[in-house]
Amino acid sequence: GVDALDGFVPWPAEFARRYRAEGYWRGETLGAIGRTVPDPDRTALVHGDRRWSYAELDRRADRTAAGLAALGIRRGDRVLVQLPNVAELVQLSLALFRLGALPVYALAPHRMAELGHLAELTGARAYVAPDRFAGFDYRPLAAELRAANPALAHVLIVGEPGEFQALSEVDAEPLALPGPAPDDIAFFLLSGGTTGLPKLIPRTHDDYAFQLRACAEALGVDERSVYLAALPAAHNAALGCPGVLGTLAVGGTVVLSPTPSPDDAFGLITAEGVTFTTLMPPLLPVWVDLAPLLEVDLRPVLLQVGGANLQPEVAYRVMAAGCRLTHWFGMAEGVLSYTRLTDPPDVVAHTQGRPLAAADEYRVVDADGVALPPGEVGELLVRGPCTLRGYYRAPAYNAEAFTPDGFLRTGDLVRITGDGNLAVRGRIKDVINRGGEKIGATELEDHVGAHPAVRACAAVAVPDATLGEKICVYLVPRGEPVGLDELRAFLTGRGLAGYKLPDRLEVVDELPRTSVGKVDKRLLRELGAGARG
Numbered sequence: 001g002v003d004a005l006d007g008f009v010p011w012p013a014e015f016a017r018r019y020r021a022e023g024y025w026r027g028e029t030l031g032a033i034g035r036t037v038p039d040p041d042r043t044a045l046v047h048g049d050r051r052w053s054y055a056e057l058d059r060r061a062d063r064t065a066a067g068l069a070a071l072g073i074r075r076g077d078r079v080l081v082q083l084p085n086v087a088e089l090v091q092l093s094l095a096l097f098r099l100g101a102l103p104v105y106a107l108a109p110h111r112m113a114e115l116g117h118l119a120e121l122t123g124a125r126a127y128v129a130p131d132r133f134a135g136f137d138y139r140p141l142a143a144e145l146r147a148a149n150p151a152l153a154h155v156l157i158v159g160e161p162g163e164f165q166a167l168s169e170v171d172a173e174p175l176a177l178p179g180p181a182p183d184d185i186a187f188f189l190l191s192g193g194t195t196g197l198p199k200l201i202p203r204t205h206d207d208y209a210f211q212l213r214a215c216a217e218a219l220g221v222d223e224r225s226v227y228l229a230a231l232p233a234a235h236n237a238a239l240g241c242p243g244v245l246g247t248l249a250v251g252g253t254v255v256l257s258p259t260p261s262p263d264d265a266f267g268l269i270t271a272e273g274v275t276f277t278t279l280m281p282p283l284l285p286v287w288v289d290l291a292p293l294l295e296v297d298l299r300p301v302l303l304q305v306g307g308a309n310l311q312p313e314v315a316y317r318v319m320a321a322g323c324r325l326t327h328w329f330g331m332a333e334g335v336l337s338y339t340r341l342t343d344p345p346d347v348v349a350h351t352q353g354r355p356l357a358a359a360d361e362y363r364v365v366d367a368d369g370v371a372l373p374p375g376e377v378g379e380l381l382v383r384g385p386c387t388l389r390g391y392y393r394a395p396a397y398n399a400e401a402f403t404p405d406g407f408l409r410t411g412d413l414v415r416i417t418g419d420g421n422l423a424v425r426g427r428i429k430d431v432i433n434r435g436g437e438k439i440g441a442t443e444l445e446d447h448v449g450a451h452p453a454v455r456a457c458a459a460v461a462v463p464d465a466t467l468g469e470k471i472c473v474y475l476v477p478r479g480e481p482v483g484l485d486e487l488r489a490f491l492t493g494r495g496l497a498g499y500k501l502p503d504r505l506e507v508v509d510e511l512p513r514t515s516v517g518k519v520d521k522r523l524l525r526e527l528g529a530g531a532r533g
């Protein structure tokens with residue numbers, strides 16, 4: 001057997017049967033993407049000066065798959081992939097899907113703390129990184145990672161390989177590969193909301209192929225569509241809602257932008273005739289305000305926005321400017337709810353619409369897990385054809401994160417409105433949502449607590465006008481207090497990703513406690529909000 005299955009929680013047989021019988025799961029594998037398209041000469045991918053037709057992408061993916069097989073990468077092997085929005089990310093992903101090897105998608109800002117954990121958890125056999133991105137050289141990081149993880153036999157670099165091997169040299173005559181089964185894990189995504197170390201989400205070929213198809217249908221994405229990947233394509237929102245993979249699956253064109261900033265994205269929108277893209281809320285006002293000044297017409301571009309709280313005023317402003325908007329609630333875990341293109345502006349501004357699939361089961365429950373009457377605010381529980389049944393190799397965590405009958409506890413507070421739309425109202429999970437980037441509070445606290453001058457600490461979200469939330473750390477010192485800059489440098493030295501570094505530090509004599517002795521984070525959040533500005 002494929003040992004990736006050790007630690008994977010599949011859907012129970014009766015659910016798998018139902019999802020197949022009802023046509024959600026169709027026995028597809030993701031390696032088929034780019035293979036059978038209406039027009040092989042059509043442009044599949046635009047990245048910088050490179051324009052690859054479907055025929056070229058298909059050929060490159062086959063050659064990379066054969067080259068990886070020649071290196072000894074097998075079906076079921078895990079490969080840590082840390083690539084920004086470059087053509088090689090797509091080529092490599094298709095190659096791994098065809099081989100049945102499993103990408104573990106890290107984000108570009110991740111460093112040794114995150115990568116070391118992911119490599120160890122998955123037993124990854126290879127690591128793929130750029131030579132440099134955003135001013136950072138990944139090759140010394142690769143050397144450190146390999147030294148710490150003996151199972152990591154191969155380091156493949158996009159660009160100048162230095163002491164390692166260039167991904168471009170992983171290339172061989174295409175060969176027949178056994179390939180994966182549709183119910184195999186296709187890849188892993190990082191969870192946006194956890195306690196302790198980051199958790200991995202296994203996505204199967206069946207469930208992700210369904211997500212791609214359903215999202216494309218819902219937004220009318222077809223072979224004429226042009227998707228701008230402005231957010232990182234390694235994140236679920238841009239990878240597959242329908243995103244990069246869903247656009248390629250229907251024969252459309254994908255345009256890769258290195259960042260979502262107007263400097264990078266606007267030229268591409270005009271030059272390539274972009275028809276849709278995905279944004280997190282903080283960028284939306286920036287885009288809409290700058291577009292007329294930079295003479296870019298955003299009206300032909302359907303904007304998919306979600307991932308963090310979107311203020312209704314911003315949504316109305318965007319729609320008043322003539323832009324089309326769909327408002328999403330999404331999780332890498334597979335939960336997706338969104339407003340449809342025919343929904344009235346009030347529904348788009350105030351809600352995240354309806355579930356992706358008719359087979360999605362949503363429950364709203366109180367703190368005791370008891371179902372609430374429609375309209376009341378409670379935690380959202382979800383079960384469905386693309387919502388995972390367990391995090392990878394995390395049995396103790398899974399026992400808490402799922403109900404006994406298999407519903408994912410999202411940790412998000414929602415209400416279902418009278419007309420059946422989902423409206424996110426808050427959160428009970430201990431996560432900070434910094435403009436769409438998720439920081440697990442306990443993960444950060446464990447790192448802060450490792451500083452010798454820290455007696456106790458608590459990380460909480462504080463309001464921020466631009467990002468929605470920022471990170472504030474309350475700290476009880478042991479002796480001489482630590483300053484913010486010193487703490488940030490300490491955390492960077494521990495290999496923590498830059499977006500998880502605290503924005504603010506408050507030194508206190510002690511942390512407030514609830515009656516049962518837990519740190520009173522609600523009070524800390526209130527204090528943090530009050531002390532603002």
Ligand code: J2J
Nearest residue numbers: 192236237241306307308309328329330331332412424
């Ligand atoms: C408030 N909070 C939201 C929203 C997600 C599409 C879009 C987003 C993601 C994503 C994604 C929110 N308002 N509209 O994967 O495919 C918060 C919730 C949720 C968490 C998931 C996609 N939309 N959130 O953001 O896995 O707290 O996925 O549980 O990164 O983001 O984060 P993540």
